[in-house]
Amino acid sequence: MVLALVLTIAVSPIRAWLTRKGAPAWGGGRGSVHGRHGLSVRHGGDADGGRRRAGPCWSRSYTDEFGRLAAQAQLWAAEHGISPQVNKALQSLNPAQILEFAQGLVSGVMGVLTSLFLMVVLLLAMSLDAPIISRVMAAAAAERPAMVGALTTFASKTRRYILVSTIFGLICAALDVVALYFLEVPLPLLWGLLALITNYIPEHRVRGGALVPPALLALLTGGVRGLVLVVVAYIVINVVVQSFIQPKFLGDAVGLTTTATFLSLIIWAWVLGALGALLAIPLTLLVRAVLIDSDPAAKWTGALVSGEIPRK
Incomplete structure (x- = not known):
């Protein structure tokens, strides 16, 4: 749902x-x-x-x-x-x-x-x-402006999250496909699609799982040298794009601190399993909209989640 x-x-x-x-x-x-x-x-x-x-x-x-x-x-x-x-x-x-x-x-x-x-x-x-x-x-909106504003913000930030994740996912997937193509690993487009899908889950272990199939194929087709080159290429691409560039844009887009993002992943993955990990950010934004942003008295609680000091 x-x-x-x-x-x-x-x-x-x-x-x-x-x-x-x-x-x-x-x-x-x-x-x-x-x-x-x-x-x-x-x-x-x-x-x-x-x-x-x-x-x-x-x-x-x-x-x-x-x-x-x-x-x-x-x-x-x-x-x-x-x-x-x-x-x-x-x-x-x-x-x-x-x-x-x-x-x-x-x-x-x-x-x-x-x-x-x-x-x-x-x-x-x-x-x-x-x-x-x-x-x-x-x-x-006239009777419950805070609630309507919070839900409107939730919808806007959810679209931002999907847009930012898709853009950086496409960038990582394109770079992975190019690297695998030049390294002559079979099915580079399929592994690029897998990298795009895992990019929506803010968990390094899940994203690292996208490396396993092409790395194994590189080992069996190109030997240890092929395996090392695929692992190095994936590490460089993921570290540069997903660890340094994407978090900055994603944090600004959805208004959540790094700690809140990490805790949301743990909690929703425990509640809903793999689908909870996929929807951790939107679910956290929804809970924030209903319980925090809709209540003017909870502005400092919202500041702890977003890292933005509320204006007086």
Whole structure:
């Protein structure tokens, strides 16, 4: 429900634009839903296409390449006197299990995209009710200005969050695709899509999970050198863009401190699981709007969350 609400808020400017152009209310709702549905179809199609293209790749036998790498590791261990430890570690590794894990990770992410189709009915209902809600909010502004202002700010900051995350996600994904293309890693577009999806989750471990599949493929296709180059490229791209540039723009866009962002991720991931991690920022903005921003007496509580000293 919250994800449908966030998507409805994200495309509400389309409905407003259609209304200004003279489209009927139901037409604006249909236009918004078609826009979101088209986005879901496109992403779902990309996911299905990625799985179809990945099929031949996963079906290729990397056993010989894994055996060659294992033999090189054993030779290096024998030269440095640590052969028993390395042999024990290699015996615990199964290339089939590694590839199965990587494929399962990608399939799980793609399954999340495919499940968006289940929300079409709810999205349609919210889009059709959006004009009514707008009129109710306008009528309530005189009696409850603080609440209406808080909810309006919530919608605006949610759109900013999606916009900023999408822009920097596209930047990171494009850089990842270019790096993987030059390093000759299979399916660079699929791994770029995975990097774009994980960029919406403000958790470094989740974002780091996008590195696992291309790194494993680089190891099996280009050896240890390919693995090292992919890891270095991902680290440089993610550290520069996501750790130094994006937080500044994202914090200014949504008005949350770094601590509040981190705690929101922990709390909502515990409450709602993976979907809670994905919606941590919008959910925190919604709670802030209802419990803090709508109450003039809670301005200093809002200052602790946003880091902005309230004006007298």
